[in-house]
Amino acid sequence: MTKTVAIIGASGYTGAELIRLIATHPDLEIGALCADRKAGMRLAEVFPHLRHLDLPELTKVDTVDWSGIDLAFAALPHGTSQQIVAAIPERVKVIDLSAGFRLSDTAVYERWYGDAHRAPELQKTAVYGLSEFYRDDIRAARLVAGTGCNAATGMFALLPLLQAGVIDPDEIIIDMVCGVSGAGRAAKEAMLHSEVSEGTHAYGLPQHRHTSEFDEQFGKAAGRPVEVTFTPHLMPANRGILATCHVRGDADEIHATLAERYGPEPFCEVLPMGEAPATRHVRGSNFVHVGVVGDRRSGRVRVFAALDNLTKGSSGQAVQNANLMLGLDETAGLMLAPLFP
Amino acid sequence: MTKTVAIIGASGYTGAELIRLIATHPDLEIGALCADRKAGMRLAEVFPHLRHLDLPELTKVDTVDWSGIDLAFAALPHGTSQQIVAAIPERVKVIDLSAGFRLSDTAVYERWYGDAHRAPELQKTAVYGLSEFYRDDIRAARLVAGTGCNAATGMFALLPLLQAGVIDPDEIIIDMVCGVSGAGRAAKEAMLHSEVSEGTHAYGLPQHRHTSEFDEQFGKAAGRPVEVTFTPHLMPANRGILATCHVRGDADEIHATLAERYGPEPFCEVLPMGEAPATRHVRGSNFVHVGVVGDRRSGRVRVFAALDNLTKGSSGQAVQNANLMLGLDETAGLMLAPLFP
Amino acid sequence: MTKTVAIIGASGYTGAELIRLIATHPDLEIGALCADRKAGMRLAEVFPHLRHLDLPELTKVDTVDWSGIDLAFAALPHGTSQQIVAAIPERVKVIDLSAGFRLSDTAVYERWYGDAHRAPELQKTAVYGLSEFYRDDIRAARLVAGTGCNAATGMFALLPLLQAGVIDPDEIIIDMVCGVSGAGRAAKEAMLHSEVSEGTHAYGLPQHRHTSEFDEQFGKAAGRPVEVTFTPHLMPANRGILATCHVRGDADEIHATLAERYGPEPFCEVLPMGEAPATRHVRGSNFVHVGVVGDRRSGRVRVFAALDNLTKGSSGQAVQNANLMLGLDETAGLMLAPLFP
Amino acid sequence: MTKTVAIIGASGYTGAELIRLIATHPDLEIGALCADRKAGMRLAEVFPHLRHLDLPELTKVDTVDWSGIDLAFAALPHGTSQQIVAAIPERVKVIDLSAGFRLSDTAVYERWYGDAHRAPELQKTAVYGLSEFYRDDIRAARLVAGTGCNAATGMFALLPLLQAGVIDPDEIIIDMVCGVSGAGRAAKEAMLHSEVSEGTHAYGLPQHRHTSEFDEQFGKAAGRPVEVTFTPHLMPANRGILATCHVRGDADEIHATLAERYGPEPFCEVLPMGEAPATRHVRGSNFVHVGVVGDRRSGRVRVFAALDNLTKGSSGQAVQNANLMLGLDETAGLMLAPLFP
Known part of the structure; x- marks a missing residue:
């Protein structure tokens, strides 16, 4: 077939x-x-x-x-x-x-x-193409809109928490560290090896465009307007996005919510409580690794998500959606293990 | 002499x-x-x-x-x-x-x-060796304790703001992206090129030890206990630390406070309002670049600081302190321009 | 099965x-x-x-x-x-x-x-595990010895040329540029990110151990003793080996010999005459790219080969050999496309 | 003054x-x-x-x-x-x-x-700006032409040997591994971080333009036409060029010739016999490190030179020449130690 x-x-x-x-x-x-x-x-x-x-x-x-x-x-x-x-x-x-x-x-x-x-x-x-959250709509869609790669990363960390109501929607701060391939192949001075390597900086200030996807999806999940502070940083690596999300909630409840939500998902791995993911451990794959780490300040929690921007963040996600739209096995062609080192 | x-x-x-x-x-x-x-x-x-x-x-x-x-x-x-x-x-x-x-x-x-x-x-x-904040004590000291390199970076962003009372001491979140040389030259699997390159992850969880320096110095500056959430991330670059600090306050007042405080300082550069610094622009130098960027949510502000962990974050700071302790010109030997690219 | x-x-x-x-x-x-x-x-x-x-x-x-x-x-x-x-x-x-x-x-x-x-x-x-050259012996073997990853790279460039007698066996110089993962995961100061990144140097001097494999295999191919000068260099990248081989012969004859020899091989790609391969275009794959470029000095030719040391240079080669030894399709599981960027 | x-x-x-x-x-x-x-x-x-x-x-x-x-x-x-x-x-x-x-x-x-x-x-x-070889002419010149950075690297390895007649001028092969900043700041697809990082390839084929400088300078040094094979490779690092030169001669005589020639030179360091230099140990400095390593094949020798293309290879050399032309101390402003790591 x-x-x-x-x-x-x-x-x-x-x-x-x-x-x-x-x-x-x-x-x-x-x-x-x-x-x-x-x-x-x-x-x-x-x-x-x-x-x-x-x-x-x-x-x-x-x-x-x-x-x-x-x-x-x-x-x-x-x-x-x-x-x-x-x-x-x-x-x-x-x-x-x-x-x-x-x-x-x-x-x-x-x-x-x-x-x-x-x-x-x-x-x-158009159906929003975050496969794990719009699966049925995607199956029936003629047009699917792939997510922003940064947006997808933040949503894997936070969407289930907003849906479950276990974090405060008014107290969300999302910092990201992102690989350079997200900027594409167009020749730009700012993306030269000499400019990008050996350092980091925040970009897309004051408001990166993917913020608009957070607004829509987080608002829908919470059932009310949600505005987050989102600050992406460029790192000298080609692939990978790490979202470090600061939220208010109960760390154990947050971890349990994510573990339950992602338990049946073939591409979403929730790390043991207290562990944080690394982008290099998902490189070239369609997996997303999610981690939860509490803070000494009661009620503050860090939720991390790591994925490969070109794979789970865009083209892998697209193939996953194509599988759904074409009646194929959702994981077909996508179980490639990450490339490390 | x-x-x-x-x-x-x-x-x-x-x-x-x-x-x-x-x-x-x-x-x-x-x-x-x-x-x-x-x-x-x-x-x-x-x-x-x-x-x-x-x-x-x-x-x-x-x-x-x-x-x-x-x-x-x-x-x-x-x-x-x-x-x-x-x-x-x-x-x-x-x-x-x-x-x-x-x-x-x-x-x-x-x-x-x-x-x-x-x-x-x-x-x-012992006198705490953050030169710009303990200059007179350092001049008179016999023993100076060099700061943690992460700690110094966060303090350059926030100490003047806590001293001036222009940010809320209970709402501080500090994310950092840090180069690998801070881990030293000891042979460790986790610091191999194959392990570190091409990716990022948060480390020092749940609480990095430099948090203790924030506790002491921020508490002293604010005149009351201050507890921050501090999350450092490793990036695949040798030198450089970027602190992205999320605070509540007025962006213009924050920028003005920093600009005034650092105006006379030879090593502290405050960028124009709305600009963010890059670690690669301070590499190998004793300079620290500080930037302030507002957020669409009123009252939320991002304060950035970038320095070279081996220079301004430790050995350059140490030479600056030695200059003070030995009665030399504070900037002697330290005006080397950053190495870029 | x-x-x-x-x-x-x-x-x-x-x-x-x-x-x-x-x-x-x-x-x-x-x-x-x-x-x-x-x-x-x-x-x-x-x-x-x-x-x-x-x-x-x-x-x-x-x-x-x-x-x-x-x-x-x-x-x-x-x-x-x-x-x-x-x-x-x-x-x-x-x-x-x-x-x-x-x-x-x-x-x-x-x-x-x-x-x-x-x-x-x-x-x-033991049978030497260079699949493309010992295929039948490997099929029948109980014990196969995987090649050195540097050795394999040089052999893909030169073995067919020595077998065909189209280059001078006394005038071979092999320079390589090699990724760091070949050094393994053991914690060594020399392999730290801080030591390896942002530079290059020759290693394994005066004679890298893989030279012994060249001696045996090249001697067998030429039907007489062959001694090459082999100088590997470390580059700040995890995967990949590029062999730049300087030989004496006719560039067109050399290219034709390689193109004919590798034509039927599923993993060996010979680039058009005058083009040179890049290690990043074989990363994570079992492919080897071979190129031939003449020199202005008549009779001098550069033959290049690029492969991924962990894949075609060792573990991919091993799986290819396992396929042969177990009666499976030789390419089973190995057609993964390279990961770029 | x-x-x-x-x-x-x-x-x-x-x-x-x-x-x-x-x-x-x-x-x-x-x-x-x-x-x-x-x-x-x-x-x-x-x-x-x-x-x-x-x-x-x-x-x-x-x-x-x-x-x-x-x-x-x-x-x-x-x-x-x-x-x-x-x-x-x-x-x-x-x-x-x-x-x-x-x-x-x-x-x-x-x-x-x-x-x-x-x-x-x-x-x-115009006077050719290789300071150590045209010092007197440069002092008197109105117009000095800075050398190609690759050319300079090869010349530091070989010029004294050709002048002294201790190597065979017909048997020179020069391979180089070069950092990307030599390509300049112009926005080019081929120089993007995503294209350059994590790999290597030969460039400037079949004949890089700096070959013309070798022709002129080596010919002058040898007193007869000299044609070398020159093959530069790009590495994923910003600064640094390593020349690996294959020559015929006596290793000890070659080392002695270089050691004597560069003994009085403030910027030229000859490593102990058998040691090879690394580009990262000259980064950001005006120093060039030269090394000599014999080969098991009698009469074949590898001569290495490492320098920073932006410093000793161009701008540092230019300042050195300016010092000479303006009657200043030749080393003024140029004794900055390399930046490592």
């Missing part, structure tokens, strides 16, 4: 990560690879690490023959993505990895992203 | 950093280098980067001729340091870089460090 | 890499995990990145019930390995990843490794 | 390195900083690590008042540099850090760099 997918935006990191995962996926095959500016090239020229694969040549998206495609992954900048997704035939399911369809309210989108939404009607049909 | 110093514990990173700084210091020369287990070796065998210097051979500390020594730097583990410092002749000034003399209350020391203080009488004479 | 394997030395990096690969191998399951000093622990405590796997507890090797084991991987120091392999029941096939059985002449072994061979009889039965 | 300098191209890495070194230079002060595209900005906005310095604002080069300037450093791309240097008043001494004036024969320049030389008359007056 092999299904055929197209990847639009195959020359970026999330595109390459999709191809890497699909390369050993038992039920998916790649029918089209699009990268407008590199149309006509072989993927091996763009991503030499994938040169052993027998893949279609890169094409422009408007030349794709959609007749044999079951599902399209769009890994494009958000504005472009809205336009391109709108042009895909209705019978092809779509997973969009950009920020183009993550916020249900287009006015909120426009406030955070600074330009008008180019596919407002389509937005109404 | 050249002064002569001894370095005890010259085979560790803080020892090497002292030698690096003294190498171009106009008024200090090295009279003795001690490293018990490496006695008899040349420093170039232990630290090839210093091979161009004409230095005394490494010796055991008990063979030092103290007669020509004006000041000793002790860069040793804390228990050992208490014993060795206690044996240095009274006329020799001492700067201890360990945790051995940082806490004025030996009972508190014993609670946090787990063993009995070995020089409790000497402790009474 | 699932086969059951034991891993002896499961607490080191090559042990962990075996487990990572077997985790998604369709035909292998793990029956025993041994790590003498960590017996009684769960693997998740030693390698948190493998915590999602349902694995046997770590045991001492002498408590293993061999009755259900088809094949044992020994990932131990070489002296120890000779002893332990000698005690494994004859009906269990063995792949040794140490240097214990790589050299057919025990006198040569003793000269390079400095101690007496502890299983000289067994040595006579 | 303070001298005033201008830095043209202050927004690149070599420009920043010049400022870093001059910041603590006792006899130099900065009179003008030029960066055409960033004119009007403060240097702290471009290089926050230099924010503690009191520096002139960035200006366009054509607005510089040359009347108070003794010497100009030009840190620009080579074509641009030829034009701009040609427009500097004759009484201002000039050190050009580009490739614009390194090759005495403009036809050779045009062959390697692919465009016509824009200041051929000026070229005739």
Whole structure:
């Protein structure tokens, strides 16, 4: 029951990560690879690490023959993505990895992203792609919006706690330490090795755009408006996001809530009470590690979540959603163990 | 007016950093280098980067001729340091870089460090070595206790704010991202390149020992007990600590307080309002960069401080203190610009 | 037709890499995990990145019930390995990843490794585990000796050329740049992040031990003694070895020889003439990329090979050999695409 | 006797390195900083690590008042540099850090760099800036051409050996491992952290441009044409170049030749026979470490040289040359010890 997918935006990191995962996926095959500016090239020229694969040549998206495609992954900048997704035939399911369809309210989108939404009607049909929390909706969806990678990390730490009402929604502080691949493959001075290596700094100040996803999802979970303080930091490593969340609540209750919630989840590992996760222990995998550590101040607790931004944070999540949307085993192709060291 | 110093514990990173700084210091020369287990070796065998210097051979500390020594730097583990410092002749000034003399209350020391203080009488004479805050005491001191490098970073961000009463002492959360050289040169599995690189994790949980310094210094500054939540994270870089401090207060007042307090300080740079510092911009230098960024939630503010743990956080601070104790220009030998990239 | 394997030395990096690969191998399951000093622990405590796997507890090797084991991987120091392999029941096939059985002449072994061979009889039965060159012998073997990871890299570049007689055997210079994980997980000062990062140096001077493997294999391929100059360098990256081999011959003939030899090989990719490979494009995979670049001096050619020392250089190679020895598809479990970035 | 300098191209890495070194230079002060595209900005906005310095604002080069300037450093791309240097008043001494004036024969320049030389008359007056080998010429020069950083590294290893005739000029192979800052600060995909980190590859194939400097200087030293094979590799570290040179000669004679030649040199350290240098032990300094290691094959020898590409390889060398040209102590401002770790 092999299904055929197209990847639009195959020359970026999330595109390459999709191809890497699909390369050993038992039920998916790649029918089209699009990268407008590199149309006509072989993927091996763009991503030499994938040169052993027998893949279609890169094409422009408007030349794709959609007749044999079951599902399209769009890994494009958000504005472009809205336009391109709108042009895909209705019978092809779509997973969009950009920020183009993550916020249900287009006015909120426009406030955070600074330009008008180019596919407002389509937005109404989009399901938020946090697989573990929208599984049934995703199964039934035609359009799924992949989460922000930072947003996903914070949500794995906190969504079950807000849903269960075991933390104070007004006292949430989220600090993150994030790898550089999240910034993508575009050539920017700030992302040069010489600029990024050997140090750290906070970025996205004063308010990183993924904050908008926290607002919507946390508010929904808590049943009331929630505003968090979110401060991401760049670290000199390619992959990985660690969320350190400061909350008020009872550490044991928090740990029990997470352990129960994630017990049946194949990709969510809750560490023993008092242990904290490391990003390097999930690298290249679809796993998320969650930990809870109390504080000497009664009522203050640190909740940690670690995942790989390119995998569980975007392309692995997308494949998980594709599995759901296409009626495949949810874990198919995704049980690759993390790469360490 | 050249002064002569001894370095005890010259085979560790803080020892090497002292030698690096003294190498171009106009008024200090090295009279003795001690490293018990490496006695008899040349420093170039232990630290090839210093091979161009004409230095005394490494010796055991008990063979030092103290007669020509004006000041000793002790860069040793804390228990050992208490014993060795206690044996240095009274006329020799001492700067201890360990945790051995940082806490004025030996009972508190014993609670946090787990063993009995070995020089409790000497402790009474020790001055806390945060140069910008204890300058006059340091000038007059015979024994100065170098600060914890994490502790120093947090204090540069917050001490002036607690002294001025412009933040709520009950609502302080300090996250840090720290380079690995702070763990020293001892061979530990957890500090191998393969273990540390390409990722991050929180360490020192549930309560890092430097928390005890925050307790004492913040309490003194606020005039009442202050308990902070402190969570350090390891990053794959050798040098640098970034403190991200979450406080309640008015962002403008906080920025103004820091700008005024640090205006005359030669090593403390306050960034323009809304900007955040990066550790790579202070690497190898005695500078600390401080930044203030508001939050969308009224009353919440992020205060950042970045310094090099081996320089401003320990050995550079120690040289600054030596300058004060020996009547030299406080900045002598310390105006080296950061190394970037 | 699932086969059951034991891993002896499961607490080191090559042990962990075996487990990572077997985790998604369709035909292998793990029956025993041994790590003498960590017996009684769960693997998740030693390698948190493998915590999602349902694995046997770590045991001492002498408590293993061999009755259900088809094949044992020994990932131990070489002296120890000779002893332990000698005690494994004859009906269990063995792949040794140490240097214990790589050299057919025990006198040569003793000269390079400095101690007496502890299983000289067994040595006579050992097959050298370079899969692509000893495939038939490996299929029939009971004991296979995994290659040195540096040795394998150089051989992928040069063995076909020496066999075909297209390069001068007296004019070979091999420089390598190697990742740090090859040094293993033992705590050594020289392998600390602070020591290794941000620089490079040549190591294993004047003659690295893997030179002995070149001597034997290159001599066999050329039909006469061959002595190369081999100089490995450490780079601040965990995985990967790049061999830059300087030879005399005709660049086009060299490229054609390699392209023809590796054409049918599933794991060996020969780049287009004039292109050079990068270690980051094979990371975490069983692929080796080979490239040929001429020089302006007629008759001088550079032949490059890049592989992942933990995968194609040791544990991936071992699984490939296990597939051969157990009658499985040679590529089973090994088609994982490289992890980039 | 303070001298005033201008830095043209202050927004690149070599420009920043010049400022870093001059910041603590006792006899130099900065009179003008030029960066055409960033004119009007403060240097702290471009290089926050230099924010503690009191520096002139960035200006366009054509607005510089040359009347108070003794010497100009030009840190620009080579074509641009030829034009701009040609427009500097004759009484201002000039050190050009580009490739614009390194090759005495403009036809050779045009062959390697692919465009016509824009200041051929000026070229005739240029002195090659390898301080230790052209000291007297540099003292007398008005225009000095800084060397390529790779070229300098190879020359420190081999020039004295070719001059002394102790190695075979026809049998030289130079492999290098180089840090990424040599590629400059321009935003290029290939220099992103995600692309560069965690691996290595050879670059500049088939013939890196610095080969042309080897041709000229080695030919001059040997008194006959010399063609080397030169293969640089990129490593994931910002600073440092390690040259591994394979030569034919007598190891002891080679070591003795280097030790004697560099004995009086303040910045050249020859390691004990059999030891190899590491780039991390010269980082941020003007030192070059040279080592000699024999090979088991009689007559083959490895000669290593390590330096910091931004310091001894370009900006440190430039300051050393400025000291010579301005009649200052040659080592003034340059005795900064390397930064390790």
